[in-house]
Structures are given as structure tokens and as C-alpha cells.
Amino acid sequence: MENQFLIDSEYLSAEALEKKHRLETDPSSRKSHMEYMPGMEQITSDVMEKVMSQMNSYDYEKYTAKDVKAALEHETCSIEDFKALLSPAAAPFLEQMAQKAKIETSKHFGNTVYLFTPLYIANYCENYCVYCGFNCYNHINRMQLNMEQIAHEMKVIADSGMEEILILTGESRAKSDVKYIGEACKLARKYFRMVGLEIYPVNTNEYRYLHECGADYVTVFQETYDSDKYETLHLMGHKRVWPYRFEAQERALMAGMRGAGFSALLGLSDFRKDALASALHVYYLQRKYPQAELSLSCPRLRPIINNDKINPLDVGEKQLCQVLCAYRIFLPFVGITVSSRESEIFRNGIVKIAATKVSAGVSTGIGDHESKYTGKEEDGEQGDEQFEINDGRSFQKMYEDISEEGLQPVLNDYLYV
Amino acid sequence: MKTKDKLVIGGHEFDSRFILGSGKYSMKLIEAAVRDAGAQIITLAVRRANTKDHENILDYIPEGVTLLPNTSGARNAQEAVRIARLARELGCGNFVKVEIMRDSKYLLPDNQETIKATEILAKEGFVVMPYMYPDLNAARDLVNAGAACVMPLASPIGSNKGLATKEFIQILIDEIDLPIIVDAGIGKPSQACEAMEMGAAAIMANTALATAGDLPMMAAAFRQAIEAGRKAYLSGLGRVLTRGASASDPLTGFLH
Numbered sequence: 001m002e003n004q005f006l007i008d009s010e011y012l013s014a015e016a017l018e019k020k021h022r023l024e025t026d027p028s029s030r031k032s033h034m035e036y037m038p039g040m041e042q043i044t045s046d047v048m049e050k051v052m053s054q055m056n057s058y059d060y061e062k063y064t065a066k067d068v069k070a071a072l073e074h075e076t077c078s079i080e081d082f083k084a085l086l087s088p089a090a091a092p093f094l095e096q097m098a099q100k101a102k103i104e105t106s107k108h109f110g111n112t113v114y115l116f117t118p119l120y121i122a123n124y125c126e127n128y129c130v131y132c133g134f135n136c137y138n139h140i141n142r143m144q145l146n147m148e149q150i151a152h153e154m155k156v157i158a159d160s161g162m163e164e165i166l167i168l169t170g171e172s173r174a175k176s177d178v179k180y181i182g183e184a185c186k187l188a189r190k191y192f193r194m195v196g197l198e199i200y201p202v203n204t205n206e207y208r209y210l211h212e213c214g215a216d217y218v219t220v221f222q223e224t225y226d227s228d229k230y231e232t233l234h235l236m237g238h239k240r241v242w243p244y245r246f247e248a249q250e251r252a253l254m255a256g257m258r259g260a261g262f263s264a265l266l267g268l269s270d271f272r273k274d275a276l277a278s279a280l281h282v283y284y285l286q287r288k289y290p291q292a293e294l295s296l297s298c299p300r301l302r303p304i305i306n307n308d309k310i311n312p313l314d315v316g317e318k319q320l321c322q323v324l325c326a327y328r329i330f331l332p333f334v335g336i337t338v339s340s341r342e343s344e345i346f347r348n349g350i351v352k353i354a355a356t357k358v359s360a361g362v363s364t365g366i367g368d369h370e371s372k373y374t375g376k377e378e379d380g381e382q383g384d385e386q387f388e389i390n391d392g393r394s395f396q397k398m399y400e401d402i403s404e405e406g407l408q409p410v411l412n413d414y415l416y417v
Numbered sequence: 418m419k420t421k422d423k424l425v426i427g428g429h430e431f432d433s434r435f436i437l438g439s440g441k442y443s444m445k446l447i448e449a450a451v452r453d454a455g456a457q458i459i460t461l462a463v464r465r466a467n468t469k470d471h472e473n474i475l476d477y478i479p480e481g482v483t484l485l486p487n488t489s490g491a492r493n494a495q496e497a498v499r500i501a502r503l504a505r506e507l508g509c510g511n512f513v514k515v516e517i518m519r520d521s522k523y524l525l526p527d528n529q530e531t532i533k534a535t536e537i538l539a540k541e542g543f544v545v546m547p548y549m550y551p552d553l554n555a556a557r558d559l560v561n562a563g564a565a566c567v568m569p570l571a572s573p574i575g576s577n578k579g580l581a582t583k584e585f586i587q588i589l590i591d592e593i594d595l596p597i598i599v600d601a602g603i604g605k606p607s608q609a610c611e612a613m614e615m616g617a618a619a620i621m622a623n624t625a626l627a628t629a630g631d632l633p634m635m636a637a638a639f640r641q642a643i644e645a646g647r648k649a650y651l652s653g654l655g656r657v658l659t660r661g662a663s664a665s666d667p668l669t670g671f672l673h
Binding site: 106107108110111286290291292293294333408410412413414415417 | 443462463464465490491492496499500503518519520521522523575576577624627628
């Protein structure tokens with residue numbers, strides 16, 4: 001296993017350390033990652049099989065410059081064309097890909113760029129995912145905001161001008177149950193026009209409840225579509241169950257959510273295969289749920305508290321740009337979000353090519369918006385961050401920068417009906 | 418042009434036959450559409466107007482321009498009705514463009530749901546302008562449902578592909594007594610002109626202007642193209658040979 005991830009903490013008991021080491025070194029000590037745990041709903045769907053058969057048979061080394069040129073000339077980008085655009089053979093064609101991507105983005109979205117901000121309301125987590133700052137063995141300040149604190153955070157954010165919020169939690173059903181998240185959604189509806197969720201995957205009836213509470217978009221990152229690799233990175237907790245996570249967006253759409261977000265965390269496994277699977281996950285679900293508004297993100301690994309060695313390995317900015325251009329050409333109608341994990345320079349460039357949504361005024365910590373937004377010292381304690389962000393621009397600065405690039409920042413294009 | 422050549426929608430008269438669509442909004446676009454393209458009707462996506470202080474579109478609509486709120490974002494008749502009512506509450510007037518899409522990829526309209534919503538909204542006193550796929554039977558149903566015009570698509574929204582559905586739009590123009598307003602897919606002034614020559618009552622466009630290099634100049638070009646097409650239609654187009662030449666000796670010359 002990659003030793004860049006494994007960090008011991010002096011705060012863990014001998015018993016906890018022993019269990020942690022056993023999970024890390026002895027695969028037989030871990031639960032099966034392909035078996036649903038009790039209470040996890042199983043739906044009937046052929047989407048997973050379709051995505052996985054394409055991914056497993058994807059041999060990106062076989063594509064040549066000729067295939068890439070043909071893909072760029074085709075009016076409609078087929079799956080084969082998309083595979084060529086993701087392949088190493090497409091690297092010398094990055095500028096042409098960007099040109100084509102820009103045309104597609106402009107056709108479907110004009111020159112608009114949507115703005116949003118995430119709000120972490122709790123960082124308790126029951127999972128041991130080795131690369132994540134919230135993992136249960138990482139020694140960080142844990143915190144869960146109560147409704148009063150959430151309202152305060154939301155007010156600070158809403159006062160900055162932001163109209164779309166993405167509510168996040170660590171993955172702890174025990175600490176942050178569905179009811180708690182639902183109450184947070186109801187509060188969010190008072191302060192924001194659009195409410196999205198990025199929480200642990202839940203069952204269809206729970207998504208339906210959260211939808212009724214005001215949420216309309218559900219984002220779940222699959223992290224990696226390579227289930228064997230996934231097994232070695234998500235060692236404990238509900239998140240370990242790979243297929244239940246894969247089907248989360250479909251359950252959300254079945255429950256009446258308007259849209260869903262998808263992504264692999266690039267750098268965990270073979271990024272070309274993960275990018276292919278992410279896009280095909282969207283592609284097949286769109287065919288099944290044509291009314292759904294689907295979006296893709298493209299996060300790369302970032303350093304976390306207590307481990308600054310974590311990095312996105314072979315996924316440099318050029319590779320990331322290639323993936324995003326390929327996404328845009330293959331799926332011209334989907335939203336593409338680029339988060340504050342990426343640098344200011346990269347984000348300024350990519351919104352002119354393929355991205356349609358960026359975050360601003362971001363904190364991945366808990367309860368610290370007032371100090372971050374106004375510089376005012378907060379009285380209460382704060383929870384630590386999930387990862388280190390790169391682009392720390394405020395809402396106002398982002399708004400101005402986008403306008404200066406000749407693009408149009410949009411705060412809301414949505415109605416809850 | 419004859420001064421009496423007005424576009425009449427739901428009893429309201431307009432001199433301009435260019436309507437600005439809502440797809441890609443910007444304040445510059447609204448300005449150019451009104452000043453250079455002469456638009457008197459501007460579409461407004463209610464969901465886009467559902468905003469707080471920053472650049473609320475409602476603040477940028479010039480006086481004397483008729484707002485046409487649309488129901489984009491609606492996935493069925495019920496949602497469209499709800500959005501239309503909200504538009505009225507927001508003070509957007511009685512016009513509504515019904516747009517119902519169950520497809521996020523091509524944004525193609527759902528004719529069946531559109532007919533249902535049109536019927537409900539027309540009864541509530543709205544001037545209903547339904548966006549539809551050019552199908553004669555659906556268009557007749559829309560007329561019966563109380564539509565104020567019929568708005569067939571030329572090609573998919575944002576595609577700038579022009580009159581891909583030309584033959585079917587012509588059938589609507591020939592058979593439907595309401596104004597036929599060609600909506601979506603018009604990519605350049607020549608296509609707008611062609612639709613007007615066919616007898617379309619007006620053109621709705623957005624992307625073609627929004628993505629132009631020089632927005633005001635393109636807006637002016639659309640105005641001229643639409644006026645030219647309208648004049649050509651009113652003048653009665655001359656003979657257009659579609660293929661080969663016609664016989665110089667009349668075929669019926671043997672009849673005495």
C-alpha cells in the first residue's frame with residue numbers, strides 16, 4: 001500500500017493502534033467491500049455493469065494520434081472518441097481539445113460561470129479512508145454545529161452575497177443522522193436559493209425526505225471506480241461498501257432530486273480509467289433519467305492535517321486539463337465544477353474552456369466562516385479542515401475576477417418546485 | 418413596410434418581430450437586443466430572476482419592453498404552472514412562455530405536458546406562448562387549449578443549426594391560424610430571414626447573438642434580416658425554381 005497515506009497518531013490507544021495496523025496490513029481483517037451492510041438498500045440497475053465493463057476493457061495505450069484527430073473532427077463524440085481523447089495519444093492535441101471544448105461550453109452555457117460555497121456542518125466520521133483528513137484515526141478537532149450555529153454560519157455566508165450552498169458532513173450516521181441533515185436543509189432554504197448535499201450515501205426514502213426538506217442536488221464522489229484499489233484505501237466503515245456508494249446518485253434521482261454530482265478523486269488510482277468511468281456513470285444515468293441535471297467534478301488529492309505528503313501523483317495540471325476538455329467534448333450538456341483544491345491560475349484558465357461552476361469563499365473546516373470572512377475572532381471552538389485548499393479567494397474577489405475575464409458570474413439559476 | 422403590419426399576440430400589438438430568448442443572459446445582450454435588434458419582448462427565465470441583490474435581471478429590463486417570463490426548469494405541466502404563477506406574483510405580467518423539458522441533454526420540449534399546462538394557464542388568464550416540437554396535431558391541440566401563438570423549434574436550443582425542421586414549420590404556418598414564432602436553433606440572420614420569408618410571424622433567438630463577436634452589430638443584422646424576410650413574405654415571393662427548368666411550351670396547350 002502507498003506509504004504516503006499511513007500516519008500514526010500518538011493520541012491513539014494501544015488497542016486502537018493495533019486495530020489500525022491490522023486493518024492496514026492484513027486484508028483478511030477487513031469486511032468485504034462488495035457486500036451491502038444491513039440497512040443498505042439494493043436497487044435493480046444495470047448502470048454499474050455497463051460502466052464497469054467499459055472501464056475494465058479500456059486500453060488507453062492502443063489509441064493513436066489518428067484516433068484523436070478523428071475524435072476531434074466528429075460532430076458527435078462517441079464513447080470510442082472519448083476514450084481516444086482521454087488517452088496519452090491526445091496529450092499533444094491539448095490546445096485543439098481546449099478549442100473544441102470552449103465551443104461546446106459556449107453553446108450550452110454561454111459565458112456564464114456559477115458560484116457556490118461549501119458549508120461543512122460536522123466532521124465526525126466513522127470511516128477509515130487513508131487519504132482523508134476526517135478519517136476516524138486522524139487526530140483533529142472534531143465538531144458538530146447545532147442549528148443555532150448552522151444558522152449563524154449560513155447568515156455570514158449569505159451576507160457575503162452567495163446564493164447557492166453545498167452542505168457537507170463527515171460520514172457519521174451516528175453523530176449526523178438524516179434528521180439532523182434535514183433540519184440543516186430546512187434552515188438553508190431560508191438563507192439560500194439552492195441547496196445541495198454532499199453527505200454519506202443514504203437510502204431512497206431518506207433522499208426523498210431530504211428533498212422534501214429543501215435539498216435538490218446530491219453529490220457523491222466515488223473516489224475510485226477501481227473497486228480493488230478502493231478496498232485498499234477505505235479500510236473501515238460504511239463507506240467501504242463500494243456498490244452502495246456507486247448507486248447513491250441513482251437512488252437520489254429515484255427519490256425526486258433534480259440533479260446529481262459525480263467524481264473520482266484523481267490520483268488515487270489510474271486516472272484515465274477513473275475519468276472514463278466517472279463520465280460513463282453520468283452518460284448511462286442520463287440515458288436512464290433524461291430529465292436529471294448531472295454534473296462532474298475533478299478533484300485531485302490534496303495534503304491533509306498531519307500528512308502533508310499526500311499529492312495527486314501523476315495527475316498534473318495538463319492531465320487534469322485534458323480530462324476536463326474530454327469531459328466537455330463527450331458530455332457538452334453537463335455542469336463541470338472545479339473546486340478550490342486547484343490554484344487561482346488554473347481556475348481562471350479552465351472557466352474559459354470547460355468549467356461552469358467554481359467555489360469561492362471556501363472553508364473545509366467547521367464553524368469558522370465568521371473568522372475567515374470578517375477576520376473577527378470567534379468565541380466558540382472550531383472543527384479542523386478536511387484538506388488544505390489552494391485557491392482561497394473570497395466570494396467578492398471571485399466575482400470580480402470572473403467578470404474581469406469577460407465571463408458572467410451567476411449566483412442562481414434555479415427554482416425549487 | 419406597411420405601418421399596419423403588427424405582430425399580434427393575445428390582443429397585444431408589437432412592431433418588432435424579434436424576440437430575445439433567455440438562454441444565455443447578460444446585461445449587454447439585453448441592451449443590444451433592445452437598441453440594435455429592436456426587441457419589444459424579452460424572455461426572462463423565472464429561475465434566473467430568482468436571485469437576490471446581485472444583478473437581478475428584473476432591474477435591467479428597459480421600460481416599454483414586454484417581459485416574457487418562461488418556465489424553464491419545469492419538468493412537467495404542474496411545475497410549469499407553478500413557475501408561471503410565481504412569475505405573476507413577482508410582477509412579471511400576464512405573458513408566459515411555457516417551456517417543459519424532460520431532457521437535460523437536448524432540451525427538447527415535451528408537447529404533451531405543454532398542452533396540459535397551456536390549458537390550465539390560459540384559463541387563468543395568461544397569454545400563453547408555448548415552446549413546442551413542430552407537430553401539427555400538437556399545434557392544433559395547443560390552439561384548442563387557448564395558446565396565443567405557437568412556438569416551434571427550428572433545431573435544438575443553442576445548436577445554431579438553423580431550420581432543421583423547416584418542412585414541419587411550414588405545415589404549421591400553412592395550417593394554424595395563430596402566429597407561428599420560430600424559436601430555438603436560429604444561428605444566423607440568413608436563417609431568420611428564411612423563416613420570415615416562409616411566413617413565420619416572428620423569430621426568437623438568443624445564442625446566435627450572445628455568442629457573436631460583435632454583439633450590437635449582430636443584433637442589427639438580425640433586425641435587418643427579419644425585416645427583409647417579412648417584406649419578402651408580404652410582397653409575395655416570386656417564382657422559385659426548385660429543380661431544373663420549366664417547360665416553355667405549356668403542357669396543357671392541347672386543350673381548346
